[in-house]
Amino acid sequence: MKIAIIxxxxxxxxxxxxxxxxxxxxxxxxxxxxxxxxxxxNHFCVGCYRCIENDADCPWYEQKNAIISAMxxxxxxxxxxxxxxxxxxxxxxxxxxxxxxxxxSHRPRGSMFRKKAVVVSASAGSSTAGATxxxxxxxxxxxxxxxxxxxxRVQAKNWDSVKPKIKDKITKDTAKLAxxxxxxxxxxxxxxxxxxxxxMVGMQKANWSASPIExxxxxxxxxxGKVRPWKQA
Numbered sequence: 001m002k003i004a005i006i007x008x009x010x011x012x013x014x015x016x017x018x019x020x021x022x023x024x025x026x027x028x029x030x031x032x033x034x035x036x037x038x039x040x041x042n043h044f045c046v047g048c049y050r051c052i053e054n055d056a057d058c059p060w061y062e063q064k065n066a067i068i069s070a071m072x073x074x075x076x077x078x079x080x081x082x083x084x085x086x087x088x089x090x091x092x093x094x095x096x097x098x099x100x101x102x103x104x105s106h107r108p109r110g111s112m113f114r115k116k117a118v119v120v121s122a123s124a125g126s127s128t129a130g131a132t133x134x135x136x137x138x139x140x141x142x143x144x145x146x147x148x149x150x151x152x153r154v155q156a157k158n159w160d161s162v163k164p165k166i167k168d169k170i171t172k173d174t175a176k177l178a179x180x181x182x183x184x185x186x187x188x189x190x191x192x193x194x195x196x197x198x199x200m201v202g203m204q205k206a207n208w209s210a211s212p213i214e215x216x217x218x219x220x221x222x223x224x225g226k227v228r229p230w231k232q233a
Contacts, residue, residue: 008081008092
């Protein structure tokens with residue numbers, strides 16, 4: 001299995017370790033590529049709108065494309081982020097902002113409709129729901145059909161300080177999740193994704209997109225006809 005791990009932090013804290021626990025417990029051998037933010041993408045979207053016409057015109061294209069290419073090649077996407085103010089880290093949010101053209105409303109990548117993903121977050125004590133939900137929502141609009149979320153309140157300022165009892169529970173939880181992710185079964189695109197995709201087909205046909213470039217993209221993919229990305233090899 002090819003796995004791309006995007007860490008929404010440079011340091012190897014609790015979120016990092018929990019994400020690695022998930023990956024390391026998936027049965028079999030895997031090809032893993034890891035990215036750390038902001039080390040590997042240290043820019044914010046400036047709203048220049050250039051990517052609407054051409055992704056390569058983004059001022060930060062080189063850094064961004066290295067991550068996107070790894071995600072497109074992967075079977076499984078893993079995102080880790082600390083919970084900061086009940087939300088994902090600014091560095092991870094920046095990546096999501098810089099990839100908004102991958103949403104179904106713009107130029108989605110066909111490969112995303114055939115992937116699994118998991119979003120992991122740790123907090124000292126607050127809810128992790130805001131962090132994992134925000135990232136998972138973006139993945140849904142990329143077209144990813146099978147998305148898992150896992151959050152843990154570690155009650156400590158770093159991984160080394162986490163109590164053994166809490167670590168044991170996290171290990172058991174992540175082992176269960178790893179078994180699900182390791183199943184050799186292709187993800188199934190759900191009704192909601194199919195419905196939204198059909199809406200986007202209608203939008204493109206009606207020329208309601210942000211740019212004629214987007215309609216041309218959809219035409220070239222064959223999606224304005226009967227071709228669907230989740231059925232493509």
